[in-house]
Amino acid sequence: MMIGFLGPKATFTDIAVREMFSMDVTVPYSTIPDCFDALMRDEIELAVVPLENALEGSVNITLDYLVHEVDLPIIGEIISPIRQHFMVHPENEVLWKETSIIYSHSHAIAQCHKFLHKELKGIRCESTTSTAAAAQYIKEHPELKAGAIANELAAKEYGLSIVREDIHDVHYNHTRFIILSKTRLPVNKNQPSFKGYKTTVMVTLPADRAGALHQVLSAFAWRKLNLSKIESRPMKTGLGNYFFIIDVDMKQDDVLIPGVVAELEALDCKVKILGSYPFFQLGLEEALTNGMTEMANRGFNG
Numbered sequence: 001m002m003i004g005f006l007g008p009k010a011t012f013t014d015i016a017v018r019e020m021f022s023m024d025v026t027v028p029y030s031t032i033p034d035c036f037d038a039l040m041r042d043e044i045e046l047a048v049v050p051l052e053n054a055l056e057g058s059v060n061i062t063l064d065y066l067v068h069e070v071d072l073p074i075i076g077e078i079i080s081p082i083r084q085h086f087m088v089h090p091e092n093e094v095l096w097k098e099t100s101i102i103y104s105h106s107h108a109i110a111q112c113h114k115f116l117h118k119e120l121k122g123i124r125c126e127s128t129t130s131t132a133a134a135a136q137y138i139k140e141h142p143e144l145k146a147g148a149i150a151n152e153l154a155a156k157e158y159g160l161s162i163v164r165e166d167i168h169d170v171h172y173n174h175t176r177f178i179i180l181s182k183t184r185l186p187v188n189k190n191q192p193s194f195k196g197y198k199t200t201v202m203v204t205l206p207a208d209r210a211g212a213l214h215q216v217l218s219a220f221a222w223r224k225l226n227l228s229k230i231e232s233r234p235m236k237t238g239l240g241n242y243f244f245i246i247d248v249d250m251k252q253d254d255v256l257i258p259g260v261v262a263e264l265e266a267l268d269c270k271v272k273i274l275g276s277y278p279f280f281q282l283g284l285e286e287a288l289t290n291g292m293t294e295m296a297n298r299g300f301n302g
């Protein structure tokens with residue numbers, strides 16, 4: 001199976017893919033839209049992209065592509081722990097405190113705000129398309145007094161020296177990655193990383209209706225459906241026009257979710273199910289002890 005991911009090699013997305021699908025061929029793409037486009041063109045069968053970080057919130061480009069640009073279902077979710085490290089070219093290791101520019105993905109920069117504020121105060125930060133893209137750039141530019149925020153695999157892959165470990169602000173730093181595909185895959189529910197199912201629903205409210213959001217939420221509430229996320233995003237049709245993305249803690253069924261959809265449509269809401277899918281929680285320890293191959297055998301591939 002060909003799996004596209006936000007690259008280059010050694011992004012956090014790459015790590016999530018390796019842990020979940022080590023038996024497959026993986027293809028790095030430079031940007032999140034490139035991953036979506038490759039899947040639309042059938043260049044790959046699955047695409048894995050970051051959707052949400054526990055410290056920084058949603059990756060807006062992923063949400064916006066999902067909603068406005070493509071019609072691709074979410075078929076799975078991987079939740080992965082995130083450890084950020086500060087790294088420089090080995091030639092700059094001794095004088096790393098003289099770093100004059102820092103590169104990384106915008107989410108990674110934000111996740112390390114306290115470290116940057118304390119140890120590299122006032123140094124310019126530049127966003128890159130991924131953390132590994134930043135590490136690759138540092139490798140290619142030893143002449144710059146530059147550093148990258150990225151993971152340990154990226155330091156190894158691009159031959160950089162980690163000068164500060166675990167620089168993320170809060171210990172509980174996890175990211176949700178979504179798996180998109182035109183076809184569904186079999187799920188092995190016995191594997192330890194399988195944690196359950198979710199259904200993601202997009203709801204657009206009717207214009208200017210007092211209490212509409214309250215009515216939407218009560219359609220879920222009186223059916224006792226647990227919501228794990230609700231977020232609003234601009235419709236891009238004018239100021240003040242928003243849609244909602246709602247994650248329901250259950251698999252799509254024949255009764256409750258169709259009931260919610262019918263009730264919301266009767267309220268003049270537009271409703272679209274973006275996916276009903278299994279989710280998997282990976283742990284670094286688990287990946288290291290079991291090795292990548294075993295993880296994959298117990299995962300989608302099993």
Ligand SMILES: O=C(O)C(=O)Cc1ccccc1
Pocket residue numbers: 006010011012013014050053082105107108129130131132175
């Ligand atoms: O840039 C990466 O390595 C990614 O995979 C995206 C990302 C960025 C920051 C935290 C988690 C994932």
